[in-house]
Amino acid sequence: MPNYADILKEIEEEIQPLFSQGKVADYIPALSTVNAEDFAMSIQLLYGKSYHIGNTQHKFSIQSISKVFTFTLALKAYGKELYKRVNHEPSGNPFNSLVQLEYENGIPRNPFINAGAIVTTDALTSIYKENTFHTILEFIHTLTNDSSIQYDETIFCSEYQHGYRNMALINMIKSYKNIHNEIDDVMQTYFKQCSVMMNTQQLAQSMLFLANHGTNPKANEALITPSQAKRINALMLTCGHYDASGDFAYKVGLPGKSGVGGGIVAVVPQKMAICVYSPKLNSQGNSLIGTKALELFTTKTNLSIF
Amino acid sequence: MPNYADILKEIEEEIQPLFSQGKVADYIPALSTVNAEDFAMSIQLLYGKSYHIGNTQHKFSIQSISKVFTFTLALKAYGKELYKRVNHEPSGNPFNSLVQLEYENGIPRNPFINAGAIVTTDALTSIYKENTFHTILEFIHTLTNDSSIQYDETIFCSEYQHGYRNMALINMIKSYKNIHNEIDDVMQTYFKQCSVMMNTQQLAQSMLFLANHGTNPKANEALITPSQAKRINALMLTCGHYDASGDFAYKVGLPGKSGVGGGIVAVVPQKMAICVYSPKLNSQGNSLIGTKALELFTTKTNLSIF
Amino acid sequence: MPNYADILKEIEEEIQPLFSQGKVADYIPALSTVNAEDFAMSIQLLYGKSYHIGNTQHKFSIQSISKVFTFTLALKAYGKELYKRVNHEPSGNPFNSLVQLEYENGIPRNPFINAGAIVTTDALTSIYKENTFHTILEFIHTLTNDSSIQYDETIFCSEYQHGYRNMALINMIKSYKNIHNEIDDVMQTYFKQCSVMMNTQQLAQSMLFLANHGTNPKANEALITPSQAKRINALMLTCGHYDASGDFAYKVGLPGKSGVGGGIVAVVPQKMAICVYSPKLNSQGNSLIGTKALELFTTKTNLSIF
Amino acid sequence: MPNYADILKEIEEEIQPLFSQGKVADYIPALSTVNAEDFAMSIQLLYGKSYHIGNTQHKFSIQSISKVFTFTLALKAYGKELYKRVNHEPSGNPFNSLVQLEYENGIPRNPFINAGAIVTTDALTSIYKENTFHTILEFIHTLTNDSSIQYDETIFCSEYQHGYRNMALINMIKSYKNIHNEIDDVMQTYFKQCSVMMNTQQLAQSMLFLANHGTNPKANEALITPSQAKRINALMLTCGHYDASGDFAYKVGLPGKSGVGGGIVAVVPQKMAICVYSPKLNSQGNSLIGTKALELFTTKTNLSIF
Incomplete structure (x- = not known):
């Protein structure tokens, strides 16, 4: 070794x-x-x-690393059904691009770009409702055996206030009916998961x-x-x-x-x-x-x- | 086992x-x-x-599997210098798309889409000149320990006569000066390597x-x-x-x-x-x-x- | 005649x-x-x-015909300054496309696609504040010499509730800092102007x-x-x-x-x-x-x- | 006056x-x-x-102004049938872009971008065969009442030798079967019409x-x-x-x-x-x-x- x-x-x-x-x-x-x-x-x-x-x-702040946790939970919950809402191909584009969404009818290329992670969080929201972020956080606590891990309120608020691009993404996806919950509920959870420290x-x-x-x-x-x-x-x-x-x-x-x-x-x-x-x-x-x-x-x- | x-x-x-x-x-x-x-x-x-x-x-006919052989030879010959002419990112697009070439100034996304393989063959042509296809074929003979392997003339001719999309690709790339040899020389080799049986x-x-x-x-x-x-x-x-x-x-x-x-x-x-x-x-x-x-x-x- | x-x-x-x-x-x-x-x-x-x-x-409901009224008001108020925020080229794309916005840094192609009309309404909002829609309506009253013209509340609410694509557009543009007012203020005016009967x-x-x-x-x-x-x-x-x-x-x-x-x-x-x-x-x-x-x-x- | x-x-x-x-x-x-x-x-x-x-x-050299002459001849010869092969919408893109061709199956946006003019020249070639350029030139002679007008051989050769982008366009269009004649025949005429002085x-x-x-x-x-x-x-x-x-x-x-x-x-x-x-x-x-x-x-x- x-x-x-x-x-x-x-x-x-x-x-x-x-x-x-x-x-x-x-x-x-x-x-x-x-x-x-x-x-x-x-x-x-x-x-x-x-x-x-x-x-x-x-x-x-773990930011997009949180996408691994939410995708794991969503794959566990939905199995292959999840693929209907988010693909698993590299996009060849930046993390926050909207271009492919328009050409591909609101189905994000994969769950590790923002669009795909937002759909993943929406899928979890359909199951866990107002407890969605709590469920994600508990999963992290289980994985780390450390229940002290929390999100940072300041970063969360800052993300939330400046998250125009992500708001554009979720609105775009919702226009294709691939978001099933209230935009604000999903984005609160999404920005919180990004702000986990x-x-x-x-x-x-x-x-x-x-x-x-x-x-x-x-x-x-x-x-x-x-x-x-x-x-x-x-x-x-x-x-x-x-x-x-x-x-x-x-x-x-x-x-x-x-x-x-x-x-x-x-x-x-x-x-x-x-x-x-x-x-x-x-x-x-x-x-x-x-x-x-x-x-x-x-x-x-x-x-x-x- | x-x-x-x-x-x-x-x-x-x-x-x-x-x-x-x-x-x-x-x-x-x-x-x-x-x-x-x-x-x-x-x-x-x-x-x-x-x-x-x-x-x-x-x-x-091995078709695009030949791209592994030509990229291996080119990487061996040029090392990291090769990356200036062909990238190594997934394209997120079909094998023969021209879209990214235009947005990215004639640098193909990777050597395993047609555009990138054509640049790879061009890079080999700069070294091996009229022996380029022969060099590729010999490499295959070495790898397989079988010198009977040849290309199929009928398939080669057929590819050559119908290869408009590939001709579009190489002309496009040459307009960005990322093809250094005669188009016809490169395409002959390219279509031959695809026709290897x-x-x-x-x-x-x-x-x-x-x-x-x-x-x-x-x-x-x-x-x-x-x-x-x-x-x-x-x-x-x-x-x-x-x-x-x-x-x-x-x-x-x-x-x-x-x-x-x-x-x-x-x-x-x-x-x-x-x-x-x-x-x-x-x-x-x-x-x-x-x-x-x-x-x-x-x-x-x-x-x-x- | x-x-x-x-x-x-x-x-x-x-x-x-x-x-x-x-x-x-x-x-x-x-x-x-x-x-x-x-x-x-x-x-x-x-x-x-x-x-x-x-x-x-x-x-x-006049819908996008309202874009002529708001562009006229904005051109009158800003003159050529307006061109910095919205171009005057045909887009070659559908009315609600986001593709060019991403390639062109949040500057809409022209004021007669949704993205451009939203920027136009934002420009008016910077001047007329909470009276923006009132100003647009009065302009229509002046042009028609008919002060009975109003917007339709039902259509307005319906637009507002289903306007995900337009919300995507304005958030996208705001991420490029080409929206200067509150998103909700601009969109209320925008959806009202579309609902004028x-x-x-x-x-x-x-x-x-x-x-x-x-x-x-x-x-x-x-x-x-x-x-x-x-x-x-x-x-x-x-x-x-x-x-x-x-x-x-x-x-x-x-x-x-x-x-x-x-x-x-x-x-x-x-x-x-x-x-x-x-x-x-x-x-x-x-x-x-x-x-x-x-x-x-x-x-x-x-x-x-x- | x-x-x-x-x-x-x-x-x-x-x-x-x-x-x-x-x-x-x-x-x-x-x-x-x-x-x-x-x-x-x-x-x-x-x-x-x-x-x-x-x-x-x-x-x-008149270059793209020649597109008016060839489109006039083609419209005269084909009437509305021509629209099946070339559209009449602004492209919103540079004159030599290939992007829309790929998204729109080889139908150029309009006859005044290079792709569309090449299809127009191909349409004329189907009628006038080896006399196509002669026909175009005669039309110019008629319009100007001046039969001294000719193309410039040096410019023609130069265009032909450096016309990679246009060769990419015609090959791309031919891959969608929207070029009916030999590529070289069409391009000779196309480059000659551009070189008219x-x-x-x-x-x-x-x-x-x-x-x-x-x-x-x-x-x-x-x-x-x-x-x-x-x-x-x-x-x-x-x-x-x-x-x-x-x-x-x-x-x-x-x-x-x-x-x-x-x-x-x-x-x-x-x-x-x-x-x-x-x-x-x-x-x-x-x-x-x-x-x-x-x-x-x-x-x-x-x-x-x-």
Whole structure:
């Protein structure tokens, strides 16, 4: 087994020259106040051990990483029925594009772009009604065995007040009748799930079930079927980084999902889950240093799925 | 180890009801004359053994599977320089779309759509000149250890005479100065490589180096670096099936590449290469039964990379 | 001078076979209840005389014809400054498309597609605040010399409740900072202006200033400059019928603007204004019989501007 | 009647400051060698008189102005049948865009973008075979009463050698079966018609039939029907300047057609035809000074059709 502690140290050194690059998300004021120089990386092995470097206690808003949680819940609840409302193809477009929605009658390309995640949250809302966000949060508590995790009210309000593009998306989808609940109810939940605050330790822990055939390794509880876990991993590989998904697969070679808050999670099937945090983003909206750190990791450990 | 012989038999039985579906490619007369009911599947393990079912001696035109061979040669020759001329992102569009070329200044999205493969062949033409097709064919001979493999003159001529869409692509790309050689020279090679005739045994054999870190297992010769082999696998996963790539990753979970002639190759890293043949295509232009056979295979063997 | 009364009678006869075609707008319940067989046509000459046929007292919702009134007010108030926020090119797309907005950074192609009309109403809202709709209505009262004209509350509410596509548009534009007021304020005014009820007599009367160099002929009051009047006419010719604007120019040859309520207004510069009403729409959302009636009119009178 | 001689002098003065702007077409070497400071403007009244300023004897390549001649011939030959193969809607896109062709199955938006003009030339080729270009040239001779007009061999060759984008267009259209003749035959004619050399006097003369209900005023010969003449004028207004057609209608207010060689023709129905020449182009590929000169002309004379 590789010496993960040493590898993390090497990575931390090698990424230093990159801190001058990238740009912290500033579409909402609450996000732009983070420390641009922050870096943290956590590795959670399937059985027990974990390795950490940097400020791994620092909580940041998980943003689009939440799409993995909501898609998991929706796939568990609806199975293949879900595919009628959201496809599973890479879009080739930015995370918030409306173009394909218009050409494809309101069926989002996949659940990891905003349009698809909004439909996913709407699907959960049809089941869990006013408890939808509570259900999502409880799922995160179960995955992390940590019920202290909450959303940040300031970020939530900020998202809500500036979320014109997302409001455009949901209205567009609703015009095609692919939103079944009240727009405001769905968007409140959507913006709350984006505002959930977690650190790299918690996020690495939370993704372990995807490295373990869908079973929470601590509780030994099957959350989803092995086949569903594989499919979520496949989706993270093909669609987890918007229009940089191909590049991430090419360079990192692991299923992963990024968030505009600076976090990226990645899964090594049967082995481990990883989370890296660094808030400066590349031009596609993914953590610039986070992406590089994961590339270094798979290069050093040879742990790519390919 | 699973009993592959039995699994192949099960697959052959389970696909029978699907033979009524799909449609043989008919854009050129020479392709439309194949036997629509044909089926063959070959598994080539990394060390030695192979398993076959169906008419595995029947040769068919490899069509877009040839893109794997040309991209391998070009990546070997140019390394990262190649990325300036062809990207590695899923396009989200059909195999022959011109739309993104216009928005993205003649840089094809990836080497596994027609536009990208044409640029790849042009890059090889800059090196190998009038020997380009010969070089490609020799590479296939090396990979298969079988120098009898040739292209089919009738199919080549037919492609050439009906290749308006591909001629549109290359002219468009050349208008952006991303084709460096004579259009006719490049297209002759391109249409020849598409017309190469191979059977499932040969194709499974030919992909083994991608399951083996880039090294031809028979000759123990490193054809490309391990990193390059991983990247080709990643590319096959994200872009190998055009606008059905996400679906293939989702359901099959293996790097793969399809051809409109009815063949699909797939790679299980460190383990094996697979080829399946059935000429009836689904609406995205991939073998309908071939896709299903591979889905059954990974379900039964649990050999998905996820 | 042609015998307009006779010509109107001929037109009424010749359109009869078309009543079996087309489809009344049904995107809101309040619109779908109109009498599909209704037809009315009014000609208002520049100096005095007018000619009418059919149910010219019947009021219908003017819908997109209101865009002429709001663009006139905005052009009067802002002059060329307005062009920074809304262009004057045909879009080549349907009336409610979001595609170009995304490629062109939230600047609508022209003020006669929904996106552009919403920006126009926003521009008026910046000046007239809570009196914006009142100002628009008063302008209509002035043009028609008829202060009884009002909007229909039922249609307004229905538009408002089903206006997801328009809500998508305004949110999208606001994400590009090209909406300066509260979304709800702008949309209330926008949906009210669409719900204004007028008959063909009133509408023909209201457009006369565009046939008269921008001067209201009754009051002899210059509402806009002659140059502005010409430009509005040019815009109606190139953009007045969405993605059927070219066809309308080709067949009718007059500046015109249609509404999904079934009305079409047209202007013969220096001579007259025309309004025709028939609620069944063609596939581009313009009155099918109204378009034909105007084509017959310019064929019979030779009054095309070309 | 305005004093046209004086007006032309005023225009020539007022455009002087603009000579520092714009850029001569340089996509082929043969075009880039023109004198960037050249300017000429000719007015040809319907009955007799003409007015000229600048170097009105200088011949330049008419380029896309040729599309008016070929569309006239094709409309005369095919009538409404032609609409099945080429539409008459503004495209909202640049002159050489392929995007809409792909979405709209190879039916070009209108005959005044390259794709549509190529289909028009193909339609003529089906009738006139190897005499197609000769027929077009003879039509120009008839219109101008000047049989000295020829195409420029150097420009033709240059177009032909660099015409990748146009070759992409015709191949794309042929893939949809909307080209019926050999690609090379059609393109030879197409590039020759673009290379026809005329001066502003000849071009103004040649457009007079469109100001005269389709009848050549000199010979009093009806070339096309009055209705066809109107439709060509309508098409020039809505589609004559690519994605600046709306702007041209808005500012100039006349049917017009521009060519990348620097010429623009315009028609004042029932009154005159105009041609202006200045080779520096604006960003949409239309003569920058030519457009301004026409805008000044209609402002000074009040001769807009609106």
